[in-house]
Amino acid sequence: MFGLFRKKLPHCDDLFQIYLSPWYIENERPTMTRPDIYIIAGFEGEPLNLEEIQYLPDELLHQAKEQIKVITDAALKDFQSIIQADHLTFEVLDAVDKYYNRQIISEIIKESNPEDYANLYLTSVCEFGATIGNLFNELEGFDWLYSYPYFHSIIVHKETGFGITVFDWAVKKFSEYGVEDGFVAKFYAALESIQKYQKENNEA
Numbered sequence: 001m002f003g004l005f006r007k008k009l010p011h012c013d014d015l016f017q018i019y020l021s022p023w024y025i026e027n028e029r030p031t032m033t034r035p036d037i038y039i040i041a042g043f044e045g046e047p048l049n050l051e052e053i054q055y056l057p058d059e060l061l062h063q064a065k066e067q068i069k070v071i072t073d074a075a076l077k078d079f080q081s082i083i084q085a086d087h088l089t090f091e092v093l094d095a096v097d098k099y100y101n102r103q104i105i106s107e108i109i110k111e112s113n114p115e116d117y118a119n120l121y122l123t124s125v126c127e128f129g130a131t132i133g134n135l136f137n138e139l140e141g142f143d144w145l146y147s148y149p150y151f152h153s154i155i156v157h158k159e160t161g162f163g164i165t166v167f168d169w170a171v172k173k174f175s176e177y178g179v180e181d182g183f184v185a186k187f188y189a190a191l192e193s194i195q196k197y198q199k200e201n202n203e204a
Contacts, residue, residue: 008102010175012033013031016171024149035165036165036186037162037165039163042161048156063150065144072088082095100128105175125170126151126167129170130166133167143155160198
């Protein structure tokens with residue numbers, strides 16, 4: 001009953017517009033989060049070669065790759081205060097997911113200056129998203145499709161063309177929309193839906 005009186009967090013799209021949107025190129029700024037999973041443009045029923053469809057110029061591509069590596073390494077380091085681990089696992093994801101409750105996220109929002117690229121909200125979102133992305137990337141058939149800024153990058157399942165917006169998942173986690181979703185379960189639900197789609201199409 002007391003849960004009814006918990007103060008709600010802001011909506012994910014409002015937080016996206018405040019903390020993430022300003023870091024996009026001015027005339028290309030999205031104002032809301034993307035769907036959790038969708039078939040990417042350019043998929044025509046054949047397995048994708050992500051190198052061929054990668055659209056960033058070499059300099060930005062290198063930068064995005066390096067930034068995702070850096071934020072993934074930072075996530076593992078920063079998560080040590082929550083759970084001791086030598087690499088990112090589902091156990092780590094679950095512990096971090098449970099740690100970031102409404103109260104802690106609310107405190108993060110209060111102390112985060114959206115004009116500071118290193119603000120704690122954006123950093124926390126990107127570390128959480130990179131963790132999810134890293135776990136997908138360790139599975140066969142999944143890989144990064146890089147974008148700019150790096151938190152616009154997605155994970156792609158090459159055989160089915162499904163794109164997984166892991167950083168948008170993280171914004172949703174750090175908002176009222178998805179704070180209690182349970183992201184290990186969400187990960188497996190996405191994986192199951194892709195495998196189901198793959199099986200149905202192989203049988204067709």
